Amino acid sequence: MEVAKLRRLAExxxxxxxxxxxxxETRARLHGQxxxxxxRGVKLTGSGTYELHRGSRIKPDAQLFVAPGATLRLGVGxxxxxxxxxxxxxxxxxxxxxxxxxxxxxxxxxFHEVFDEHGRSRPYTLPIAIGHHVLVGTGAxxxxxxxxxxxxxxxxxSVVTRDVEARTIVAGNPARPVGKTSGWAPGRV
Numbered sequence: 001m002e003v004a005k006l007r008r009l010a011e012x013x014x015x016x017x018x019x020x021x022x023x024x025e026t027r028a029r030l031h032g033q034x035x036x037x038x039x040r041g042v043k044l045t046g047s048g049t050y051e052l053h054r055g056s057r058i059k060p061d062a063q064l065f066v067a068p069g070a071t072l073r074l075g076v077g078x079x080x081x082x083x084x085x086x087x088x089x090x091x092x093x094x095x096x097x098x099x100x101x102x103x104x105x106x107x108x109x110x111f112h113e114v115f116d117e118h119g120r121s122r123p124y125t126l127p128i129a130i131g132h133h134v135l136v137g138t139g140a141x142x143x144x145x146x147x148x149x150x151x152x153x154x155x156x157x158s159v160v161t162r163d164v165e166a167r168t169i170v171a172g173n174p175a176r177p178v179g180k181t182s183g184w185a186p187g188r189v
Contacts, residue, residue, distance in 0.1 A: 028052065036074070048072065048088060053096075062086070070108075075132065087111075089125040095132035095150065099186070106130075106142045131166065135184045153181050 024037035031044060035054035041061040044050060048066030051073040058064070059079060064086040066072045072088045075096035080086060082102040089109035100106075109125040116122055126145030130136075134148050137156035148154070149166030158175040169179040 024057070046070070046088075053078075059084070059102075064088075081136075091127040092130075093128070094130045095134065097133040098130055098136075099134075100136045101138040101140075101156070103139045104136055104141070108144045110144065133183070151181065151183060153184055 021037065024039055027038040028034070028036040031038060031050070033050060033052040036052035037057040038044070039058060039060040039062075042058050043063045045064070046066040047068045048070035049072070050064075050066055051071065052058070053074060053076045055077040056074040057079045058074075059082045061082060062080050062084045064072065064080070066088045070088040071091045072086065073093045074080065075094055075098060077096055078094050078098040079100065081100040081104055084100055084103070085105045085107075086092065087107045087109060092106055092108055106128060108128045111124070113124050114122050128142060128144065129147045130142070131148055131150035131152065133150060134152050134154070136142070136154040137158065139157045140154045140160065141158070142148070142154070142160045146160050146163060148160065148164040149168065151167040152164045153169045154160060154164070154175065155169065155171030155178070157173070158171050159173040160170065160175045162174065164170050164175070165177070167181050168177050169181050170176060171178045
């Protein structure tokens with residue numbers, strides 16, 4: 001948070017902010033993730049590898065599962081949103097400065113085998129790679145095997161089933177390109 005913005009906060013608000021931040025940093029340290037922040041109500045389950053880099057944050061009530069042998073990497077300054085669900089059966093990599101709004105899901109697995117018309121098993125888990133400074137809107141669903149390029153924007157409620165090029169805006173179900181972007185900035189709520 002900017003110093004000028006902090007100065008504008010009323011004294012009780014500033015104290016609450018400092019206490020909440022210290023609490024989140026302590027919770028992250030207890031999970032072996034020094035420099036990250038983990039909010040109240042977050043569930044980190046599974047025996048896989050969590051790599052939460054400095055300045056990354058997991059917001060309240062998010063549920064994350066990393067299967068044995070799988071990895072979840074959250075880049076510097078990235079944030080998993082409120083009530084997000086993340087399920088890593090293989091690998092999910094989220095780049096620096098990427099933000100997820102509330103109620104998003106990131107799933108690198110179908111959770112079950114699906115067979116093609118010839119009875120052959122289709123891959124039911126594939127890694128997900130999300131680039132740097134990506135913005136993912138409320139209620140978006142990102143499915144297995146997807147790569148999202150740097151600076152992309154995923155619209156609210158989108159279902160991402162295919163790769164998204166860098167600096168592209170996608171929306172819909174399934175998500176399709178609807179425009180290009182030169183970047184985005186955090187909202188002023």
